[in-house]
Amino acid sequence: MNAPLVKLEGLKKYFPVRSDKLFSEKEWIKAVDGVYLEIQPGEVIGLVGESGCGKSTLVNLLLRLEEATEGKIWFDETDLTHLSQEALRKTRRDIQMVFQDPFWSLNPRLLVRDIVGEPLTVYLKLSQTQLVEKVQSLLEMVGLPRESLYHYPHEFSSGQRQRIAIARALALEPRLVVLDEPTSAIDILSQAQILDLLMQIKRNLGLTYILISHDLSVVHYLSDRIVVMYLGKVVEEGEADTIFNSPRHPYTQALLNAIPDITKYSLDDLQTLEGSVPSAINPPSGCRFHTRCPMAMEVCRREEPVMLKLGNSHRAACHLLQSNNPKAKRGIP
Amino acid sequence: MKSFDEFLLVFKPQWREFQQSLYLFNRNHLQFASLMVVLLLVLIAIFAPWIAPYPTHILEETNVQDKLLAPSTQYWFGTDELGRDMFSRVLYGTRISLVTALIAVFISLCIRIPLGAVAGTLGGFVDEVIMRLTDIFLSFPPLLLSIAIAAFLGPSLQNAIAAIVISWWPWYTRLIRGQAVSIRERQFVRAALSIGTPRSKIIFNHVLPNTIAPVIVQASMDIGGVILTIAALSFLGLGAQAPTPEWGLLISTSRTYFLNAWWYSTFPGLAIIVTVLAFNLIGDGIREVLDPKTRKI
Numbered sequence: 001m002n003a004p005l006v007k008l009e010g011l012k013k014y015f016p017v018r019s020d021k022l023f024s025e026k027e028w029i030k031a032v033d034g035v036y037l038e039i040q041p042g043e044v045i046g047l048v049g050e051s052g053c054g055k056s057t058l059v060n061l062l063l064r065l066e067e068a069t070e071g072k073i074w075f076d077e078t079d080l081t082h083l084s085q086e087a088l089r090k091t092r093r094d095i096q097m098v099f100q101d102p103f104w105s106l107n108p109r110l111l112v113r114d115i116v117g118e119p120l121t122v123y124l125k126l127s128q129t130q131l132v133e134k135v136q137s138l139l140e141m142v143g144l145p146r147e148s149l150y151h152y153p154h155e156f157s158s159g160q161r162q163r164i165a166i167a168r169a170l171a172l173e174p175r176l177v178v179l180d181e182p183t184s185a186i187d188i189l190s191q192a193q194i195l196d197l198l199m200q201i202k203r204n205l206g207l208t209y210i211l212i213s214h215d216l217s218v219v220h221y222l223s224d225r226i227v228v229m230y231l232g233k234v235v236e237e238g239e240a241d242t243i244f245n246s247p248r249h250p251y252t253q254a255l256l257n258a259i260p261d262i263t264k265y266s267l268d269d270l271q272t273l274e275g276s277v278p279s280a281i282n283p284p285s286g287c288r289f290h291t292r293c294p295m296a297m298e299v300c301r302r303e304e305p306v307m308l309k310l311g312n313s314h315r316a317a318c319h320l321l322q323s324n325n326p327k328a329k330r331g332i333p
Numbered sequence: 334m335k336s337f338d339e340f341l342l343v344f345k346p347q348w349r350e351f352q353q354s355l356y357l358f359n360r361n362h363l364q365f366a367s368l369m370v371v372l373l374l375v376l377i378a379i380f381a382p383w384i385a386p387y388p389t390h391i392l393e394e395t396n397v398q399d400k401l402l403a404p405s406t407q408y409w410f411g412t413d414e415l416g417r418d419m420f421s422r423v424l425y426g427t428r429i430s431l432v433t434a435l436i437a438v439f440i441s442l443c444i445r446i447p448l449g450a451v452a453g454t455l456g457g458f459v460d461e462v463i464m465r466l467t468d469i470f471l472s473f474p475p476l477l478l479s480i481a482i483a484a485f486l487g488p489s490l491q492n493a494i495a496a497i498v499i500s501w502w503p504w505y506t507r508l509i510r511g512q513a514v515s516i517r518e519r520q521f522v523r524a525a526l527s528i529g530t531p532r533s534k535i536i537f538n539h540v541l542p543n544t545i546a547p548v549i550v551q552a553s554m555d556i557g558g559v560i561l562t563i564a565a566l567s568f569l570g571l572g573a574q575a576p577t578p579e580w581g582l583l584i585s586t587s588r589t590y591f592l593n594a595w596w597y598s599t600f601p602g603l604a605i606i607v608t609v610l611a612f613n614l615i616g617d618g619i620r621e622v623l624d625p626k627t628r629k630i
Binding site: 096104105108122 | 349519520521523524525526527528529530531534538539542543
């Protein structure tokens, strides 16, 4: 295996909680609590999990929009967490992001030329003509007409706006692109087009993607590997097909069972988890999922499960998977 | 030396925008009328000494044999107690009102924009100090505060401007701060941060352009408000002093002759109403022109 492009080592991010009491102990929201992850160049990593499980914080840490509390982020052998602002700027060129809602991520007062050209003007010294040419070629790459240059974002449909956002992310020829729910704000037909576009761009430019999405079918379609997060921790990761066909962690199974499917006709056919993600201020002891896990055991309350290697690149953290566990022998339903 | 093509490339969008702005303004007849009135007032202000039929009547010259004459073909707006032509004096008053209002609003903007932007963007302690300071000023009714300051500084037009600037700045500062705070949290600012855009560029390219529209709208409406306040201060004897033909002062001196010389107070009053109304209406027009969403044509 070649050197990973991104390597997260025990990454943690705690947010202080503002307390009303004067002398209370300081409390922390453990948004990301010890994440280890490797991303190979050219890979598409799907990051899934419920709202509030720390996906967005993880990405913000990677982009250094937030400072990590603990741990290291290696990007191509440099540790991003300890880079000075000046050195960070150089690395930042290589990591770009496409945001969830293209209506809010594009400044309504700038022309498309200036939006897509912004990263270019920040990093490169181009003349107006060069800039316009470069922006035009970027717009062509994402399938927008050349005339879009002199229009404002609100003159476009949501799908087209997302194309503008993608063009901006690609302007500096980055190596890693973070896609934060790139299709959730877009109508269903444009969604498919955007996904195709993303795949095509990836193949042409040899990019690496981190894809965050609630929509598991989108994740399945795009990703090579899937990472499942729950309450700031990775609970399972593996090849996309492995995760979809034989998920091992009960949380992953629950997520997959909750996909609304055209063949399931009523809501009763969907198996959903009770309740919602517990507060990250005082996460449950032991296995964090035990409060909602249909198969919780005594040990889950006490001990935190470790990551177990289940296959070539398939790993999961669950007590059920320990080889000495009687339930594991029978196989998990 | 830039080539002409490059020039076109750079200014093509600006030209398109200018045409669009005109179109938007013309769409609403009332706003268009107010734009015309404001342009007319500006022209009057610039050329007042030349278009006034009796330029010498503007200041001290007296003409007592013609005192308090009703409007006629000779004196369109009648004459005052010293026989001066009211038409010339009201015309010249336009210049005084517009210039003082522009100065007052401009100085206030110079204080408010940096203060509000700093408070909103930096937050924390600085924000706290600036906002509590505005709270203190906001706890006085603005007109009353202006009167108190003008009285303290002594009656003159300059002091009236100072009084208005001092009593009005907190209103804008709040407005700009609120805008800056809300824009700082917008996704496109985060997007710019993730690109690696330096903070100074973020303020100039993202925060300020999105802040400035409501400020300009507010400023154009406030020109009306300032004209009104200056007139009020002058009326109370705290602003312009005789023989300056300031509208408020004209109305103030007309009180004595109110019963038998209706024209004396009427024409300066009408001038105030028309001017203030025109500036308020033009504010709405500017809001529409500046909002990119109304540009969906």
